Amino acid sequence: MNTTAYPKDHANHVPAAKVAQNTSDDADWVIIGSGAAGAAAARFLAGEKQQVIVLEEGPWRDRRDFSANMWRTMKNLYRDAGTQVLWGESAFPMLQGCCVGGSTLFNSAICWRTPEDVVDDWIRDHGVGSTISKQKLDANFDVIERELNIKPTDDSVLGHSWVMRRAAEAMGLDGYVIRRNERGCKGAAMCVQGCPNGAKLSMDLSYIPMALNSGARIYTGARVDRIAVHEGKAVYVEASLAPAEPGGRRRILKAHARKGVLIAASAIQTPQLLQKSGLQSPSRKVGEHFQCHPGIGVVGVNPDDNYDYYFGATQGYEVDYRSRRFKVETISLPPELLAIRFAGIGQKLMRGILDGKRLVIWGVQARATAHGSIHHRALLPPKLSFTPNARDLEIFWDGVVEGARMLFQQGCKSVITGIYGMPFEVHSMEELERAKPRLTPGHFNAIATHLFGTARMGADPSNSVVNPRFECHHVKNLYVVDSSVFPTNMGVNPMLSIMGMSKLCTDMLLGA
Numbered sequence: 120m121n122t123t124a125y126p127k128d129h130a131n132h133v134p135a136a137k138v139a140q141n142t143s144d145d146a147d148w149v150i151i152g153s154g155a156a157g158a159a160a161a162r163f164l165a166g167e168k169q170q171v172i173v174l175e176e177g178p179w180r181d182r183r184d185f186s187a188n189m190w191r192t193m194k195n196l197y198r199d200a201g202t203q204v205l206w207g208e209s210a211f212p213m214l215q216g217c218c219v220g221g222s223t224l225f226n227s228a229i230c231w232r233t234p235e236d237v238v239d240d241w242i243r244d245h246g247v248g249s250t251i252s253k254q255k256l257d258a259n260f261d262v263i264e265r266e267l268n269i270k271p272t273d274d275s276v277l278g279h280s281w282v283m284r285r286a287a288e289a290m291g292l293d294g295y296v297i298r299r300n301e302r303g304c305k306g307a308a309m310c311v312q313g314c315p316n317g318a319k320l321s322m323d324l325s326y327i328p329m330a331l332n333s334g335a336r337i338y339t340g341a342r343v344d345r346i347a348v349h350e351g352k353a354v355y356v357e358a359s360l361a362p363a364e365p366g367g368r369r370r371i372l373k374a375h376a377r378k379g380v381l382i383a384a385s386a387i388q389t390p391q392l393l394q395k396s397g398l399q400s401p402s403r404k405v406g407e408h409f410q411c412h413p414g415i416g417v418v419g420v421n422p423d424d425n426y427d428y429y430f431g432a433t434q435g436y437e438v439d440y441r442s443r444r445f446k447v448e449t450i451s452l453p454p455e456l457l458a459i460r461f462a463g464i465g466q467k468l469m470r471g472i473l474d475g476k477r478l479v480i481w482g483v484q485a486r487a488t489a490h491g492s493i494h495h496r497a498l499l500p501p502k503l504s505f506t507p508n509a510r511d512l513e514i515f516w517d518g519v520v521e522g523a524r525m526l527f528q529q530g531c532k533s534v535i536t537g538i539y540g541m542p543f544e545v546h547s548m549e550e551l552e553r554a555k556p557r558l559t560p561g562h563f564n565a566i567a568t569h570l571f572g573t574a575r576m577g578a579d580p581s582n583s584v585v586n587p588r589f590e591c592h593h594v595k596n597l598y599v600v601d602s603s604v605f606p607t608n609m610g611v612n613p614m615l616s617i618m619g620m621s622k623l624c625t626d627m628l629l630g631a
């Protein structure tokens with residue numbers, strides 16, 4: 120087989136990575152996508168001596184491609200350079216990765232197990248109890264947490280997150296030091312640009328190398344455009360390979376799957392790939408029931424001169440308001456993203472950004488209740504639709520109010536909500552409550568990074584796309600292993616759940 124060693128001088132974590140360059144190949148399993156879902160599937164199948172091919176649309180990226188300059192990072196790591204947008208009554212940016220390791224290269228490494236109430240809902244409302252249980256998932260989380268060194272953020276690198284921790288402890292709130300998949304975090308606060316220290320154990324530095332070392336092959340720059348089905352079974356996939364030389368022609372790769380095809384292209388690309396391949400389910404649910412956790416910002420200015428917003432784990436602490444459907448998380452953002460989160464224009468905006476070191480910026484992650492949809496269009500960009508409903512807007516507001524309450528508790532003189540129609544800053548909780556506008560989706564400046572539900576799992580084929588064994592109801596040997604299959608959103612960060620669910624699928628495929 121014709122392969123080239125890659126990457127030549129990559130970080131030590133990747134001793135034997137190989138990138139295949141064939142135009143026809145076959146294996147037991149063909150996996151589409153190398154993010155949290157695809158990398159976990161590859162690691163756990165290849166680790167059990169199964170032949171595995173991984174097809175990844177994006178390129179290998181490493182520390183040389185990361186940059187403090189957010190534009191350069193977005194160009195190198197993010198899908199469409201970070202310009203994807205969810206359209207509805209307002210427009211929300213949506214961020215995803217397009218590189219080996221997918222979004223895990225620049226996520227904040229927050230690891231949450233799937234909450235029990237979520238698994239209970241899936242079993243009760245979607246009939247997935249024959250295969251999914253909290254106990255089975257927890258057994259998988261035990262393995263993944265050990266392999267990815269998942270542990271609470273060390274106090275020495277909590278940095279800017281101490282503000283929320285102090286507030287939560289003083290106010291008796293449900294606060295947590297965030298657990299993360301990292302080894303040797305130096306608190307560089309640059310997770311969203313890619314870890315400059317190679318500390319974050321993203322998939323390119325963990326499960327993909329493990330899979331390759333167990334014999335898996337990866338094709339990079341390999342965009343799968345079609346899943347071919349014969350007599351009701353998925354048999355091969357067609358990928359368009361990026362030209363080997365600049366200006367060269369794309370080649371077509373046919374990757375044959377002896378046992379099955381696993382789609383792990385994310386909750387946005389998976390439904391589009393099914394639609395493009397003419398594999399809309401009889402239930403017409405592919406691309407429907409899209410759910411997300413919109414993230415909204417709330418900002419304070421810290422009176423403490425010793426405080427440094429640019430030191431500490433990017434996200435190190437959070438307070439959970441589970442029954443009210445939101446969490447408030449600390450976050451450190453580069454100035455370019457700060458400018459989006461920050462309210463104001465002109466001098467006011469510049470003063471705020473230049474004062475960056477003193478800012479306290481927190482994100483409200485809302486477990487929105489609205490459903491959107493994702494649709495491939497042949498000659499147009501995909502139709503990505505989502506509009507938060509009236510209940511969601513109240514959840515966003517509630518999150519901002521609780522964030523502000525903690526900021527004031529910590530001595531911030533003013534809070535900037537960034538909500539359209541509100542004063543630039545408010546100086547007390549009373550002023551905040553008085554200034555509440557009549558909320559519409561356009562009042563909030565939200566970003567979506569947690570995405571779910573577009574090929575959802577269920578026992579009833581008339582209401583779902585895959586069965587509780589992750590196999591499409593309407594196509595044999597075709598499995599969906601990313602968060603497209605999650606019947607609902609979860610109210611917690613999804614990466615660990617995605618890996619745990621992906622392993623649950625491979626456990627079943629291996630007959631465990």
Ligand SMILES: Cc1cc2nc3c(=O)[nH]c(=O)nc-3n(C[C@H](O)[C@H](O)[C@H](O)COP(=O)(O)OP(=O)(O)OC[C@H]3O[C@@H](n4cnc5c(N)ncnc54)[C@H](O)[C@@H]3O)c2cc1C
Pocket residue numbers: 151152153154155156157174175176177214215216217218219220221222223225226227228229230231311341342343344383384385386388389392568569570601602612613614615617
């Ligand atoms: C900025 C940011 C911060 C985040 N922080 C956290 C966090 O701290 N904790 C957490 O739990 N979650 C976090 N998330 C979410 C988390 O990273 C994602 O939920 C998770 O990575 C999704 O896994 P996935 O495998 O479904 O998709 P991805 O990780 O996005 O990977 C999908 C891969 O499939 C590839 N692909 C797509 N289509 C094709 C195709 N047709 N052919 C071949 N390849 C294809 C893509 O290029 C991509 O590499 C964050 C996300 C973002 C964007």
Ligand code: SF4
Pocket residue numbers: 228301303304305306307308309310311313314315316317318319431432433
């Ligand atoms: S906080 Fe900094 S050192 Fe720690 S994992 Fe993120 S980027 Fe790496």
